[in-house]
Amino acid sequence: MERRDVAEAGGNVDQRLARIEQILPTLPTKEDLKPLATKDGLREAVAKLATKDELHEAVSKLATKDELREAVEKLATKDELRDAVEKLATKDELREATLATKDELRETESRLATTIGQVKQGLEQKIQEEGDRSRRYMKILVEEVKDRVDLYAERMTTVDERDARQHAESVEAAGALDKRVTVLEASSRRRRR
Numbered sequence: 004m005e006r007r008d009v010a011e012a013g014g015n016v017d018q019r020l021a022r023i024e025q026i027l028p029t030l031p032t033k034e035d036l037k038p039l040a041t042k043d044g045l046r047e048a049v050a051k052l053a054t055k056d057e058l059h060e061a062v063s064k065l066a067t068k069d070e071l072r073e074a075v076e077k078l079a080t081k082d083e084l085r086d087a088v089e090k091l092a093t094k095d096e097l098r099e100a101t102l103a104t105k106d107e108l109r110e111t112e113s114r115l116a117t118t119i120g121q122v123k124q125g126l127e128q129k130i131q132e133e134g135d136r137s138r139r140y141m142k143i144l145v146e147e148v149k150d151r152v153d154l155y156a157e158r159m160t161t162v163d164e165r166d167a168r169q170h171a172e173s174v175e176a177a178g179a180l181d182k183r184v185t186v187l188e189a190s191s192r193r194r195r196r
Contacts, residue, residue, distance in 0.1 A: 053061065
């Protein structure tokens with residue numbers, strides 16, 4: 004190599020070395036790189052992430068745009084909410100409202116208890132009166148039924164006596180007829196002989 008070539012090569016080396024010396028302070032050291040993840044650390048971090056299937060499964064449970072739109076349509080609008088709130092009483096209206104005191108409520112409860120007691124007593128009296136009236140009516144009905152039964156029993160006795168008498172007369176008449184028939188048969192046999 005000639006001197007010239009060596010001098011040029013040396014100059015290039017100097018230029019390169021100067022550039023390297025400028026870049027070198029900006030490069031990280033081993034200490035600077037320690038907090039960064041290693042390959043093993045990256046593998047562990049990636050292993051914790053969801054797979055495509057797990058991601059698809061999780062996403063499939065989420066509502067679609069149409070389902071969200073449908074759900075939102077059912078919600079009240081600002082105007083509807085405003086109208087509903089306007090119907091509610093204000094704090095001032097609630098303060099002005101006259102509410103009953105405990106004493107007034109106790110007094111009303113006492114009056115109601117008295118009224119209920121009076122109504123109960125009146126109802127019990129009416130029920131008692133109706134029960135008495137029903138008993139009297141039932142006694143009358145029972146007596147009427149007894150009278151009818153007695154009347155039918157009398158009639159049956161009369162009919163039985165009449166039937167017994169007619170039966171006795173029929174038996175007597177049949178006996179008399181038997182005697183006549185016997186006499187006639189006996190006389191008819193004698194004549195034939």
